Amino acid sequence: MVAQMGLNKFYSAIDYMLETISLANYLLFSHFYSAFSICFGIGRGKFINKKNYLRNYLDASGSFNLLLNSQINNYAAINLNNTDIQSAENYIGFSETIRQLFNSEEKFYHWLAGIIDGDGNFDIRKSTDILARKPKLKSIRIKLHNRDVRILTRIQNYLHFGTIITAKNKPYSIYSVYKNEDKIFLINKLNGLIRIKSDSFKKACSIYNIEHIEPNYNISAYDPYFAGLIDTDGSIVFNYNSNRIECNLEFKYNSYTSKLNLDNVIPNYKPYILLRTHNANKTSQRFKSIAFKFQTVKGMVPLYEYFIFNRLYSDFKFYRVTKIKKFIEIRKYQKSDFHSVEFKIYSDFVMDWIQYQNPLWTKVPFVKNLRIK
Template structure:
């Protein structure tokens, strides 16, 4: 019996023709390569949004940095864990953290991962200049390639880094408007009635880049914000914006293949619940009703990770 069990185990491991193990290894390698490529696409979205190739002209050296809000520290720690190099530190006098790497070997690895995957004109310009220092030939992909690839992993990275997902309240009582911090936000949303709007937004000063995002993924609208003349260097801003239920449903389905790594994923999941409750008019019900209590619970959940 023991002999037969041993033969059966060998059969499971190798297969009768000795090829099963080899096939399984190939499948594992293929899956690993696909997952790595998807991560690189997500990383490119992060770099295009919150990344920076910093060149020190005096020392002729460079570093790569990603800065994000303190609540999204998991984004930069994920990068550090994957690349196995670099530092993650809290920035002084700010609610942000920064991932930074200076080691040349690590920089080259990052460049190879990102080469041909960056589309933000500002980041592409930085990347080309940085490539000259390390002797790498930069690849500048075309818009048609971006549209053909239609990488939802890249979109997830861009939203993780440069996106904002909020519910704005346009009207509240004088008393509620004076409430501060998270408690104030929850109270104003709870009692906002019809005066609230959910919005996901990615902002850029490059109209062509905003149009590329919209045309590639097929949803959202672009709004133009005129320059603020009070700023030292006023720029026209272009907001790729998602507001409708249909577009949020498309967005949610799109990033299922590569979910966001930031806390925005928490709010993206809640966005579908937001429209459900709005359609049922829970937001219009009195506070003491079951519907009103359900809406209040949603408001609390929306700000769960805020402070």
């Protein structure tokens, strides 16, 4: 009987604990729902579109997750899932949590606009209907090398729509959006953010009677738009002669790229702008390009800080960026004696840097200057 009484007390304690946990969860959810309702005007007799709700408030795994990133256990600045949501462990007010949720959403669409301006396409076609006056937006597409397919899967996981098709016998994949409701949703989200592909984007807005918002070509500090451009059209390169790591962007020169101002996107680091003339396909036809080159030794730290805050989803490029901090510590060893320990450390670093996901590393001219063995 004594044993039974002890067991009953044990069960009672367990029940009490579970009830306490349930009550805490209920209060937590109620508090959030109240704040959420006030922000969005959701009350009796008001409903929200389920599909758009899922698009905005599900995490990449497809689960409802408002407390993704604990700042106690993780470093938010280098969170690979790109979520800046403060955890309840550091809770000050749910308004702050919701604000950070919106910042995370805004961060994604700014980055996506950079991706589309880099390697995206609004596929405008003439309508097959003779009576139709407007052209048709067949799809919104992004085409990337298979090495960077993670960028496409991230977009698909975040948006919860679109398809990815890998080309046969070619090393690239294409993310496509075909459904009208999805195209309209995406156009509205990107309105005011597309800068380089502006001509086709304006036509897409016109097709769906969406008023086009003129973008700001002065890219603000830490804007993820720049990271999207680097993920697609940019390059992270090692300049052996100048002993530094650089970041470069180059576009065909036109009325839109000429307005692009990247002076403020990386605080304390302005790019060198270069205009060049090229021959098109080895013919007499010529075209101009505009290049933005971040290429100073002092700028390597601001460059590193920007991409830690706005990580690249091209693993090849992001790996190179993450090595900047270590490189600053050992770059002075380049001038050491060829047979010294210091130069061996330098050579090992540079070899690792250029070999990562680079099957053409043997073609790099300065490899012959390094101590490989």
